[in-house]
Amino acid sequence: MIKNVFYELQNIKCDSGKEEVDSMSKTIIYHIDVNSAFLSWQACQDLSIDEKALDIRTIPAVIGGNEQERHGIVLAKSIPAKAYQIRTGEPLVNARKKCPNLKVIPPDFSVYVEYSKAFIALLQKHSPVVEQYSIDEAFCDMTGMEILHGNPVDFANTLRNEIRDTLGFTVNIGVSTNKLLAKMASDFTKPDKVHTLFPEEVEKKLWPLPIEELFYVGKSTSKKLHLLGIKTIGELAHTDRTLLKSELKKHGEVIHDYANGIDNGVLTDHTEPNKGYGNSITTHYDVTDRDTALKIILSLCETVGARIRADGVYISVVSVTLVDCEFHHVSRQMTLPSTTNVTERIYEAAVSLFDEAWHKVPLRLLGVSTSHASPDKYEQYNLFDMEKYEKLSNLNTAIDSIRSRYGEDSVKRACFLNSETDHMSGGLQKAKRNSENKV
Ligand SMILES: [Mg+2]
Numbered sequence: 001m002i003k004n005v006f007y008e009l010q011n012i013k014c015d016s017g018k019e020e021v022d023s024m025s026k027t028i029i030y031h032i033d034v035n036s037a038f039l040s041w042q043a044c045q046d047l048s049i050d051e052k053a054l055d056i057r058t059i060p061a062v063i064g065g066n067e068q069e070r071h072g073i074v075l076a077k078s079i080p081a082k083a084y085q086i087r088t089g090e091p092l093v094n095a096r097k098k099c100p101n102l103k104v105i106p107p108d109f110s111v112y113v114e115y116s117k118a119f120i121a122l123l124q125k126h127s128p129v130v131e132q133y134s135i136d137e138a139f140c141d142m143t144g145m146e147i148l149h150g151n152p153v154d155f156a157n158t159l160r161n162e163i164r165d166t167l168g169f170t171v172n173i174g175v176s177t178n179k180l181l182a183k184m185a186s187d188f189t190k191p192d193k194v195h196t197l198f199p200e201e202v203e204k205k206l207w208p209l210p211i212e213e214l215f216y217v218g219k220s221t222s223k224k225l226h227l228l229g230i231k232t233i234g235e236l237a238h239t240d241r242t243l244l245k246s247e248l249k250k251h252g253e254v255i256h257d258y259a260n261g262i263d264n265g266v267l268t269d270h271t272e273p274n275k276g277y278g279n280s281i282t283t284h285y286d287v288t289d290r291d292t293a294l295k296i297i298l299s300l301c302e303t304v305g306a307r308i309r310a311d312g313v314y315i316s317v318v319s320v321t322l323v324d325c326e327f328h329h330v331s332r333q334m335t336l337p338s339t340t341n342v343t344e345r346i347y348e349a350a351v352s353l354f355d356e357a358w359h360k361v362p363l364r365l366l367g368v369s370t371s372h373a374s375p376d377k378y379e380q381y382n383l384f385d386m387e388k389y390e391k392l393s394n395l396n397t398a399i400d401s402i403r404s405r406y407g408e409d410s411v412k413r414a415c416f417l418n419s420e421t422d423h424m425s426g427g428l429q430k431a432k433r434n435s436e437n438k439v
Contacts, residue, residue, distance in 0.1 A: 028142040028152045030127070030159075031174040031182035034119065035191035037136035038063040038076035040169040041115040042105055047168065060084055061103040064092045065284050072284060073364075075107055079191070112136075118167055126159060137186075139179055156194040164192065180263030181206075183215055202261040207234025216255055224248060233259045277307045277315065278369025281425045286325055286362035290355075293363060295415060297350050299425035300368040302413075305343030306400055306424075308370065314339035314377045315370035318349040322357055323365035332357040339377050342392045346370060 034040060039056060042063060046053040060081040065072030072092040084099040096102055116135045123130045126149070127140035142152055149155035156173040164170050170192035174185025177198060184206060185197035197205055212222050214233050224247060230236050236244075237259035244252030257263065279300045287293050297320070308315055319333030332353040340346065350368050399411050408424050416423035 026143070027177045028145070029176055029179055029182040030140040030142055030152075030156060031133075031176075031179065031186040032119075032123065032138050032140065032159075032163075033172050033174075033186045034136035035170045035172060036076045036078065037115075037169075038107060038112055039078055039105075040076075041112050042108065044115065044168040045108075045111045056103060056105065059103060060086075060099045060101060061105060062086060062092070062095055063105050063107050064095070065106065065282065072104070073282060115167070115169070119163070122163060122167065123159075126155075133183075139182065153194065153196055160192065160194055178261075178263040179265045180215060180258055181261055184213075187213070197261075199261050202237075203234070206259075206261065207232060207237060209233050211236055211259075214255060214258055216251075216258060221248065221251065221255065276369055276371040276373065277304050277311075278319075278367060279303050279425065280321060280365055280367025280369075282365045283363065286364065287366070288360075288362045290358075292421065293354065293358070293366060294351060295421040296366050296425060297354060297368055298347050298413070299416070299421055299423050300366065301343050301347040301350055302424045304368055304370055305341065305346055305396060306403070308341045308373065309397060309400055311373070313373040313375050314341050315346075315373045316340070317371045318346055318353065319369050319371070320350050320353040320357060321365070321367035321369070322354070322363055324361040325364050326361070327364075328361070330357045330359075335372075339372075339374065340389065340393075341377075341396070342389050343396050344392050345389055 036057070039061065043056045047055065057078050058080065059078065060083070061078045062074045062081050063076040064074045074086060074088050074090050074092060074095050077086050077088060077095075081095070081099065081102060084095075084102075086095045086098055086102070092104060096104075112135060119136070120130060120132055120138060123138055123140055127142055127145065129141035131139045131141075133139060142149070142155070145155070146152065149158070153175055156175050160171055160173050172186045172188075172190050172192070173194045174182040174187070175194065175196045175198075176182040176185055181197045181199070181202070185195040188195040188197075188205075209232060211217050211225050211230060211233055214236070217225070225231075225236065228239070228243070228247065230239055236255065239256065241253060241256050244256050246252075248255070281296060281300060283296070287296065316336050316339045317333055318336065319331055321329065321331045323329050334349055334353060336345070336349060346368070402411050412423045
């Protein structure tokens, strides 16, 4: 509906003169990012139940795993908590040391999913193309919307106020001509702010920043760049592209473009066909033995497998990610000889990857992901394997349909009986599935 209005209005305007057509054709992208999403949404939820409730945004507070367990991690923090140098991702134990009065609230993903939906629905009222980027971030294509909304920067402020006044939480909005610059802009000072980062502002606003702040530059890339003597985004922008390519391959070219404010990514409102399926879980305790680790891995394979089958696809690459108690990340992946949608096949691959990757250091996060998903299936198994996997595939599908009718817990593998490990794991995914079931 909005789309039609948008295109018709644009056509009318196009007839009226060339100059206006030129100004209309300038791409305008917003990146909207909810400030401290989990914490803000929890505050909104508390206030919706009792309007006199204490607003956790106004006190030192964090969202984090169960504090009674030793290894909960800070998932989101209030601004007063930030003043105590509390960082997202740090153990709650450390956070508590920095601020003895800290209020710790356990995460409630079903609340976040509801607020996320309301957030996206509001954006869809104002933009013909909204691309959700994560639970609390989205891009809006506002190209040509001046006719309806006026100046794009003024309207970004109107939108920011509307979100705050109607939904109760604040956002940052980055305004630019492409997704990368809009995203970088929304990350400037927070909260409740609109920032622009147009190409002509790149030199002043982007180049002085340290390279770590550039989208797509992770820890290992920043280390390599530092070895090359590159410390700021501006220095990266001026580095010889062939040198970057020889040091960092394709990734070197991508970040060189980004440092120069170039991003040709197109904004889409339809979700790309899901090419990869993965889940991970942060444990509330140190995982020190192989049996427990494998049970968690199996529970992750259960949810990943169910999603693959629900989408009617087959995957051919499996990977396992482990993060130990010192925050070291290890990932291993393998390509299967055939495509599969069978939980047991994914699990077999994950177990061998796990054995290769794990050095007996206590674990805190385990993840299983799969990729190269496609609706086409090919087999290279011998006859015995083919029969075995065919049977398992049918069994998996039957179990999926029982679970969708009678609930996830209606069928469980025997190894999960009397086990502390949830038989179907996957953090947000589970909450998401549950809240979707409720609707
Ligand atoms: Mg955010």
